[in-house]
Amino acid sequence: MNFTKTILTTASAALISGAAFAGSHMSMEMTIVSWGGAYSNSQLKAYHEPYSANTGVTILNDDSSSTAVAQLRAMNEAKNITWDVVDVEAAPAMQLCDEGLAIEIDPDTMLAPAPDGTPASEDFGDMLVSECFIPQIVYSTTFGYRTDLVGDTAPSSVCDVFNTAAYPGKRSLFSVPINTMEWALLCDGVAKADIYDTLETEAGQDRALAKLDTIKDDVIWVSSGSDTPQLLADGEVIMGATYNGRLFSLIEEQKQPVAMIWDGQVMDLDGWIIPAGLSAERQARALDYIMFATDTQRLADQAKYISYGPARASSAPLVGKHADLGIDMAPHMPTAPENLSRAFLMNYDFWADYRDDLDAKFQAWLAK
């Protein structure tokens, strides 16, 4: 009995002292959640390293952004938030904000103004889609194709994906309705402005699936952004959808015979949120980090490592050359005017309403 007692006392003493130790150092350590891979690396180089050098804060990385909403909900239920700053896309950011899982951020007092004094709210402009969300980058979901496998006339339109006569071979698409159904309607002759109105109706949904039926046997359905670049590199598909930054690295860094279609690409935002329910110390640290990491120069710096467009207007002129390759990054940005002209804007509200319903329908269609 004495023996057990001793063990228990020692164990609890160790636990308590451990907690106290962590408590006193909390604000000098933060956990930043992001997507991993080349994207996290660009953040490490552009934000984390200079911030740590300035402040001495230790930054821990967690590559959990793809499941951030589910995990933040679970943390909130358990009343134990272990993340300080989280990188998410616009739609999940809105959801987190609405559910009170992220704190509201006033751009003009909590974010750095542009170097010429323009307040952050104007500098970010329309990109501020939610009160809790500080956008970092604009990215596109678009198509890449194998230049050596598509014949003499290279595809130039998103609808070439649906043209199996001119471009025989496999193509890869994400196995989710988002983007896929919009492209199907677009290529079935629906005007860009009418796509979401059409997709709200049963007839419109069936029309999109009917269009997808025409290429169903030629599609390899993928679930992650890294699948399509791999399939393109292996020659498994002749064209496929993924994020423009992934395609950039395939083309320019890995020198694969691949080119990009800047047409009908779906634009989306990615940025930071700060979880609600942090201790005052940790929240202050997170806000300090955000203030630093989203200033004009830092956003422009990130574009040295990955081809995503900075969300601040004032950052665009500062975008320079790639850190290793030395090529000009500006023409590779989804925000470059010539790339932007034929882009497609996603309707967040529509997908908040219809995602579950259309996903069930889409998966049932896939399994047919």
Add this chain to the structure above:
Amino acid sequence: MVSSSTDKILLSADGVPLKKSLNRSLRQQKIRALLLISPLLIFIIVAFIMPIISMLSRSVENDLVSQTLPETVQALQSWDALSGQLPEESVYAAFAIDIKNAAKAKVHTKVGLRLNYEKSGIASLFKKTARKAKKWDIETDGPFKEKLIDVHDGWSSIEVWQTIKTHSPAYTSGYFLNAVDMRKTAQGAEFQPDDKTILIKLFKRTFVMSLVITFSCILLGYPVAWLLANLPMRQANFLMILVLLPFWTSLLVRTSAWKVMLQQQGVINDVLVQLSLVADDARLIMINNETGTIVAMTHILLPFMILPMYSVMQTIPPSYLRAAKSLGATNWTAFWRVYFPQSVPGIGAGSILVFILAIGYYITPEIVGGTKGVFISNRIAYHILKSLNWGLAAALGTILLVAVLVLYWTYDKIVGIDNVKLGG
């Protein structure tokens, strides 16, 4: 008399009756044993059993609606959902109070999302309404019927009110109905439209493919286990390392390796094309479908079949086979009548292990299964991580758990769980 009866009771050295003393020391032993295992016991209860119970209970819990919209749920009780009439002003007024409070507490999207699982469009309906309702003064701003319909014409839809009423009880069968491709409506349970039925299909596919994987494992694993048990020590050890090697390699690496092997521009197809067995434009499709899942999962689960078989076969004395042969049995008869029946407990143990692991598998089907080779667990993961419909995910998980228990019970009835051996 009295003194003689006490004389009969045996006393221990300190004068306490022996029976009592024995009992006490037994009890102490038990307590000590319990204390020794208590770290593990507490760990299992806290980290394993309690989370499972709390997750499973989500499949019937539904107090979100009645907690967030208490007045509305109360007011809707007097409304006949099948009357074909919109509810009275009192219901609208009650809803105005609820949505205002919910918006202040930032819980309106959560309940909107919950009801959106049942009827698409409610999420944005709640969001838009809450944005306006925050500024309302409940005392003076009535009547709310026109006001709400003015904010969004969704409030003039009887279906929306039916959905709220149907899904307001604190416990619901709705998630379980959803899990078997049905839904709960004001009229009662009904089947989902054909273009949305997917889960039953996935359950069937999971079971059929897990059976196929189990049988492939038996076919491939039996000869290997036999070799392991009958080869000389040195070779058997080497073979054992080959069997165990996959255990020491990351699951993701093994699965991705199958991708390289099986894809259309992959190793196997390249070899077949080179040998002119397959035309270059007709390369076999062996991945992103059922074949991919079956091949990769059979490989990954094979050790779980071989090891129990091996440990059972090791205990079968080789003299039995020799005896059978010396009595005139052919090789086949000796194997089939003497050896095989003794190895059945190993097959049983391996099959249970492999089958139960297979039906819960998630990562391998996700990577190599495409759309035709994914399992029910991939759908559970989707509902946990993406759609956040934890109720439905819990219902699907419960069904899977119960199905496994039923199978286990049937197996016990037919084969007898005592006949299953993991070794010795």
